[in-house]
Amino acid sequence: MRLQYPTNVRVIQLPCSGRVDILHLLRAFEDGADGVYVAGCMEGDCHFLTGNLKARRKVEFVKKILEALDIEPERLEMFNMSSAEGPRFAQVAREFTETIRQLGPTPVKGEKAA
Template identity: 50%
Template structure:
């Protein structure tokens, strides 16, 4: 179910030390990622609560990506491992409410991996194009201009 005219919204929760730095590096290198990716800088993906992801979907996001440090390299030791568990919990909750679990995904991206950050955003966009828009947004119940009630970084 793909539509050329749909303006898909992707919220990217990015660790300030790794994935956010990779996104910043991508910009510095003039690498382009989809403009409909809204980056939310967080201190650590371990701080990404299940509610943040659910609020993003409720606000109309079509997909959520959580991007943090490489396994074993978290500045807060186990934050990215906690994030993996939370992403799996969100997938379970999405299934329970009738949404596709593929709408959320965890990526491990170090600060020097600008091209991998771009590839991750493009992969999320392809996923959403394949499964279609968030039904909450399409039904008019959500507000796509809001990302999740958090300030963007």
């Protein structure tokens, strides 16, 4: 089965969602992403025990930073799903992409100094 999700979704694989760093999330926005979501394993079912809980706390922290910067915190989300839930991953990708489309482009422009 081939999963269909928007072509503008970029998947970055990590061994555990707990490995995502606050700077990774902020850098994604700085580099021009209009929205970012973290897909982690089900709570209580993390191979690394608490990785997904750590990821959830990091996402919530960055959402507060975004809000303080007058950027909609809805541009960042975390979803818990099993690796066996491919169709759910595709559905979340489609729904999140639609949410971001409705919010419009991010006010952050990642202009790099030459």
